[in-house]
Amino acid sequence: MTSMQNTGRSQVSKPEIDYSLYLVSGRELLPEGITYLESLEQAIQGGVTVVQVREKNADTGEFLKIAQETQELCNKYNVPLIINDRIDIALAIRATGVHLGQTDMPVSVARSLLPAETIIGISCNNPEQVEKALNEGADYVGLGAVYGTATKDVTGKITGPRNVGAMLEKLDGSNVKAVVIGGIKSSNVLRTLHGSVSTTGHVLDGVAVVSDIAASKTPKDAAHNLSSIVKAFKHVSLPSSLATPFSTQVSSPLVEHAAALLYIVRKHGPLIHQITNTVVTNQSANATLALGASPIMATSPHEMEDLQKATGALLINFGTIADKEGMLQAGKFANLNKKPVVFDPVGVGATAYRRAAAKELMNFWQASIIKGNAAEIGTLADSVEVQAKGVDSGGSFENPPEVIRQLAQKERCIIVLSGVTDYISNGSDVVALHNGHPLLGQITGSGCMLGTVVATFAAAERLRSLEKEGTGSNEEGRLVSGDMLLAAVGGVLALTVASEIAAARKDVKGSGTFLPALIDELGRLTPEVIIDRAKVELFH
Numbered sequence: 001m002t003s004m005q006n007t008g009r010s011q012v013s014k015p016e017i018d019y020s021l022y023l024v025s026g027r028e029l030l031p032e033g034i035t036y037l038e039s040l041e042q043a044i045q046g047g048v049t050v051v052q053v054r055e056k057n058a059d060t061g062e063f064l065k066i067a068q069e070t071q072e073l074c075n076k077y078n079v080p081l082i083i084n085d086r087i088d089i090a091l092a093i094r095a096t097g098v099h100l101g102q103t104d105m106p107v108s109v110a111r112s113l114l115p116a117e118t119i120i121g122i123s124c125n126n127p128e129q130v131e132k133a134l135n136e137g138a139d140y141v142g143l144g145a146v147y148g149t150a151t152k153d154v155t156g157k158i159t160g161p162r163n164v165g166a167m168l169e170k171l172d173g174s175n176v177k178a179v180v181i182g183g184i185k186s187s188n189v190l191r192t193l194h195g196s197v198s199t200t201g202h203v204l205d206g207v208a209v210v211s212d213i214a215a216s217k218t219p220k221d222a223a224h225n226l227s228s229i230v231k232a233f234k235h236v237s238l239p240s241s242l243a244t245p246f247s248t249q250v251s252s253p254l255v256e257h258a259a260a261l262l263y264i265v266r267k268h269g270p271l272i273h274q275i276t277n278t279v280v281t282n283q284s285a286n287a288t289l290a291l292g293a294s295p296i297m298a299t300s301p302h303e304m305e306d307l308q309k310a311t312g313a314l315l316i317n318f319g320t321i322a323d324k325e326g327m328l329q330a331g332k333f334a335n336l337n338k339k340p341v342v343f344d345p346v347g348v349g350a351t352a353y354r355r356a357a358a359k360e361l362m363n364f365w366q367a368s369i370i371k372g373n374a375a376e377i378g379t380l381a382d383s384v385e386v387q388a389k390g391v392d393s394g395g396s397f398e399n400p401p402e403v404i405r406q407l408a409q410k411e412r413c414i415i416v417l418s419g420v421t422d423y424i425s426n427g428s429d430v431v432a433l434h435n436g437h438p439l440l441g442q443i444t445g446s447g448c449m450l451g452t453v454v455a456t457f458a459a460a461e462r463l464r465s466l467e468k469e470g471t472g473s474n475e476e477g478r479l480v481s482g483d484m485l486l487a488a489v490g491g492v493l494a495l496t497v498a499s500e501i502a503a504a505r506k507d508v509k510g511s512g513t514f515l516p517a518l519i520d521e522l523g524r525l526t527p528e529v530i531i532d533r534a535k536v537e538l539f540h
């Protein structure tokens with residue numbers, strides 16, 4: 001298929017490439033018992049949509065021979081072929097395109113040497129390089145390295161998925177395509193695609209892979225796994241939208257649906273895995289039990305793979321951050337098993353170590369919900385409005401809905417901003433909840449408990465969605481089933497409404513008697529009480 005493109009001087013008919021699964025060759029990685037061409041043919045049969053020949057050690061004669069053999073096979077399956085670095089080889093075999101690096105021949109010079117219809121791709125590591133590639137007339141960009149990789153000594157910085165969005169945004173309004181490269185595997189590809197979306201909603205066109213296919217003994221299966229995930233992702237509508245339309249009345253469907261999740265918690269008793277801080281572990285576990293769910297507070301990285309198959313949701317709270325490897329592994333396997341991940345970056349602004357750790361975690365896995373106070377959310381949003389004082393919030397924002405709306409867009413998840421008024425956003429709508437009691441601020445770890453309760457409701461919302469929708473094809477491309485905004489609203493309301501009831505009890509004399517009463521009232525809470533007491537405000 002070809003498409004007409006305006007190159008600045010004239011209209012040129014260019015081949016239209018499906019970049020969904022871009023295989024970059026890696027002959028040196030082939031396992032024993034399979035030849036390069038056998039591996040390539042199986043990979044194409046498995047779903048590879050475009051192939052690049054990348055030969056870093058071959059001399060010209062050998063490179064040409066490999067390129068010719070590769071082209072024969074690509075032609076058989078009507079798959080386009082790109083040549084890495086070597087314009088002479090691309091010209092010799094009339095390849096569909098070339099891929100250039102930042103230190104290779106400039107795109108404009110390559111363009112002048114190659115037939116006008118040749119596709120030219122270039123590697124980019126930051127938004128400035130993408131802008132330059134766009135101005136010079138590149139047809140696609142290879143963004144990375146997105147993760148560390150053993151396949152190549154990467155010279156630029158590892159971007160992580162969270163920096164890909166800013167690069168994609170530069171391509172808004174253009175026809176230039178984008179893939180990510182570096183460390184992409186079937187185990188992280190869905191999370192990578194979901195995390196690599198610009199705040200303007202620009203998504204990747206595909207992923208480029210070497211070792212996950214080239215080193216596989218079963219390249220057809222390896223390619224099929226990757227290809228089915230990329231295809232499923234492309235069918236998911238982004239950005240996420242509310243599952244239920246809601247009005248500005250307190251008894252809106254939003255509150256009813258959110259409160260009803262408590263029935264599901266009690267019916268299924270989901271396992272809530274919490275890696276939390278040593279100050280609150282006990283009371284968070286008791287809050288989970290009171291709601292009707294089961295807590296598991298495991299921290300060892302070695303058990304995360306097994307655990308995430310069994311859990312309903314994961315909470316990662318790094319208040320006393322000592323188990324970073326466990327947090328990394330837990331989130332990775334939660335993403336892989338499509339379980340909600342609630343991240344509570346306690347005190348993230350307090351030290352450089354915490355700021356770096358939060359970035360590392362958020363680049364390693366995709367959170368479904370991030371919950372924090374004003375100082376924590378301000379740090380994640382790079383805002384200078386609110387300062388961190390230890391783990392406590394040091395103020396409030398002038399326009400909280402806008403801060404969290406933008407952060408939700410940037411981090412591709414639900415943001416919960418806790419405070420006297422709690423704000424929740426999915427990147428488009430914002431819900432303000434005016435429930436709660438000042439005594440919550442007088443016990444340690446009430447914010448941490450909020451993370452626990454939200455994670456419990458997230459597990460329930462996933463179960464509700466799977467019960468209703470099943471695991472149909474629409475669900476395949478999603479990182480987690482269900483409406484996590486609904487879960488966050490339900491969780492925040494449960495804790496804040498229970499706190500109001502507990503604080504009003506005659507036996508509560510102060511913060512010491514308030515905590516056990518709060519646990520009691522979480523246990524006695526019903527959806528009807530939540531609906532009755534919810535004070536909700538909506539911002540569209």
Ligand SMILES: Cc1ncc(COP(=O)(O)OP(=O)(O)O)c(N)n1
Pocket residue numbers: 022024052054084085099100101102104121122123141142143152179181208
């Ligand atoms: C799709 C894609 N993206 C990036 C690269 C890396 O190219 P480059 O920077 O030229 O580095 P080498 O591949 O030459 O080591 C790529 N090959 N393909």
Ligand SMILES: Cc1nc(C(=O)O)sc1CCOP(=O)(O)O
Pocket residue numbers: 024123142143144145146148149150151152154181182183184208209210211212
């Ligand atoms: C060829 C290449 N280019 C990169 C870049 O960052 O530009 S990373 C990379 C190797 C990717 O291999 P794998 O899929 O095995 O991690």
